[in-house]
Amino acid sequence: MREISCAQIRAAVAQLFLTANRQIAPDIRQAVTDAADRETSTAARYALSQLTENYVCAEEDGLPICQDTGLAVVFAEVGQEVRITGGLFSDAVTAGVRDAYTEGSLRKSVVDDPLFDRTNTLDNCPPILHTALVSGDRIHLLGIAKGFGSENMSRIGMLTPAAGEAGVLRYIVDTARLAGPNPCPPIIVGVGIGGDFEQAALLAKRMTARPLNKRHPDPRYAALETRALSEINALGIGAAGYGGVTTALNVAIATAPTHIAGLPVAVNICCHASRHAEINL
Ligand code: SF4
Structure with missing residues (x-):
């Protein structure tokens, strides 16, 4: 069995959401740039060029791409030959999301009760966690910051x-x-x-x-x-x-x-x- 600690998982999740919120994936940036190049509407072309400029500013200045920094969704694939040490996997994921959103000054967008109280949890937790057991001795984590x-x-x-x-x-x-x-x-x-x-x-x-x-x-x-x-x-x-x-x-x-x-x-x-x-x- 390969051991992976909750501390490693927590740090990885925190980094995922900091990166996701500040750096757009290269394929999306390229697609928006290409869309601007072929756009026929002047207003839409301007909007697309503003988006690409926003991506650059966010990455260079370490700022969120959008004010809605999203509900944190994690897709985890956990290899069956992995032994997780130092606590519960789900707690480590939650702690990583909390670290990213509190230390990274990302907007907290989660409320505890969905209908009546709607009190902000103040740490963007809990995240939505989907976990699948797979073969192997690795853990693959995909973090999605989903705007509403x-x-x-x-x-x-x-x-x-x-x-x-x-x-x-x-x-x-x-x-x-x-x-x-x-x-x-x-x-x-x-x-x-x-x-x-x-x-x-x-x-x-x-x-x-x-x-x-x-x-x-x-x-x-x-x-x-x-x-x-x-x-x-x-x-x-x-x-x-x-x-x-x-x-x-x-x-x-x-x-x-x-x-x-x-x-x-x-x-x-x-x-x-x-x-x-x-x-x-
Ligand atoms: S849908 Fe929400 S997260 Fe996405 S760009 Fe609009 S405001 Fe930002």
């Missing part, structure tokens, strides 16, 4: 198999259409197809962090990604809602086996401030 302007525009549809490919495509594109300028476009669209209610949503959230140069390995789903992206961009919402040719930077689909009577489709929208970082321990 875009999260609030996400949807899940419990379609039936009769909806078919056309129904799935319509659901994805309609989600972007209904969102309009609210999720701070250009957006990244994560889609989960299959599984059940919660698995579809999990797949969709995970897909918001997929590298932009990847496509679904099945060419039929890869084609669906491309077609959905094209149709969303044809909506003309554009960067910051100023029209033009780029409403979305990517559509990423993940799939899972499902029930014979079901075709769940979850669409998780992420804004241009798609903040995520990962590390292997």
Whole structure:
């Protein structure tokens, strides 16, 4: 067994959220730069150029890319040959998020009770933690700082198999259409197809962090990604809602086996401030 301490996990999680909030991933920065170059709307081109300038300022000055520094979501893959020492894994993850948001002066955006009290927990905790046991002796951590302007525009549809490919495509594109300028476009669209209610949503959230140069390995789903992206961009919402040719930077689909009577489709929208970082321990 390989030992990994809670102190290592805590430090890694803290670094993930500091990095994610201050440094946009290179592929997203490049995609926004490319979108600015081909934009036909003057206002949208200006908005895109402001985004790229904002990315540079945030990284150079160590400031958050956006004032909404997000709800901390962690996808953890824990190798079965790892022995975690010095405490509970979930406590270490929570402590790492707390460190990042308190010591990094990131906005605290979590309330304890969702409906009545809504009292800020003052440390951006608890995070949302998804843990999977995998083979090997490593821990892989993906941290996503999820802003809620875009999260609030996400949807899940419990379609039936009769909806078919056309129904799935319509659901994805309609989600972007209904969102309009609210999720701070250009957006990244994560889609989960299959599984059940919660698995579809999990797949969709995970897909918001997929590298932009990847496509679904099945060419039929890869084609669906491309077609959905094209149709969303044809909506003309554009960067910051100023029209033009780029409403979305990517559509990423993940799939899972499902029930014979079901075709769940979850669409998780992420804004241009798609903040995520990962590390292997
Ligand atoms: S949706 Fe994204 S860019 Fe817009 S305010 Fe929220 S975190 Fe910031």
